[in-house]
Amino acid sequence: MKVVVADDHALVRDGISSLLEAAGFDVVAQANDGMEAVHAASSLQPDLVLMDISMPGMDGLEALRMIKAEQPQIKIVMLTVSEDDQDLLEALRSGAQGYLLKSMDATSFVKSLEQLETGDMAVDPNVVNKIVGGYLELAQGNPSPSKEILTPREIELLSLVADGLSNKAIGQRLSVSENTVKYHVRQILDKLGVQNRTEAVTSAIRLGLINPE
Numbered sequence: 001m002k003v004v005v006a007d008d009h010a011l012v013r014d015g016i017s018s019l020l021e022a023a024g025f026d027v028v029a030q031a032n033d034g035m036e037a038v039h040a041a042s043s044l045q046p047d048l049v050l051m052d053i054s055m056p057g058m059d060g061l062e063a064l065r066m067i068k069a070e071q072p073q074i075k076i077v078m079l080t081v082s083e084d085d086q087d088l089l090e091a092l093r094s095g096a097q098g099y100l101l102k103s104m105d106a107t108s109f110v111k112s113l114e115q116l117e118t119g120d121m122a123v124d125p126n127v128v129n130k131i132v133g134g135y136l137e138l139a140q141g142n143p144s145p146s147k148e149i150l151t152p153r154e155i156e157l158l159s160l161v162a163d164g165l166s167n168k169a170i171g172q173r174l175s176v177s178e179n180t181v182k183y184h185v186r187q188i189l190d191k192l193g194v195q196n197r198t199e200a201v202t203s204a205i206r207l208g209l210i211n212p213e
Contacts, residue, residue, distance in 0.1 A: 006037035006051040034058030069183030098122030
């Protein structure tokens with residue numbers, strides 16, 4: 001399995017890469033931030049991107065969305081210190097195939113990644129209960145919608161949709177591809193439970209996510 005390792009700490013990247021190579025994985029590149037991970041995924045076509053969440057510039061969640069928008073076949077697993085529920089659920093909603101904590105021992109870490117080859121997700125046992133609880137909350141419905149429904153990036157993009165900008169124009173404004181904008185729009189429609197851009201804007205205004213002006 002070809003792997004790209006993305007983390008802003010060189011010692012962490014080197015340690016993870018050495019561990020993976022010893023376990024039989026082929027580490028084809030290391031990335032210092034989200035944008036480098038996106039470029040590496042585009043040029044090298046790895047099977048897996050193993051990525052931290054907190055990185056300077058473009059963080060791991062934004063890089064996850066961009067990679068999935070362009071190359072949905074690439075598996076992405078977040079490797080992080082964050083046990084924040086919102087980070088976890090946002091990663092899974094955005095298409096991550098796993099969420100592992102850096103506190104894991106080496107044996108469990110490698111076994112979790114090996115599960116990807118059989119179609120399973122790579123999830124730290126310590127966060128499984130959070131996943132179950134989060135999806136139960138989604139299934140039951142949230143009676144008090146809040147700004148946590150959408151990420152700050154999605155709210156920014158939806159504000160541009162409300163201004164009447166096309167996907168191409170939004171992409172130019174945010175310095176992302178048109179396909180990435182389309183992916184974000186699909187995510188927004190799904191999260192708000194609406195069918196089109198107009199309904200999304202109306203719903204977002206009603207929920208107080210964007211300013212009606």
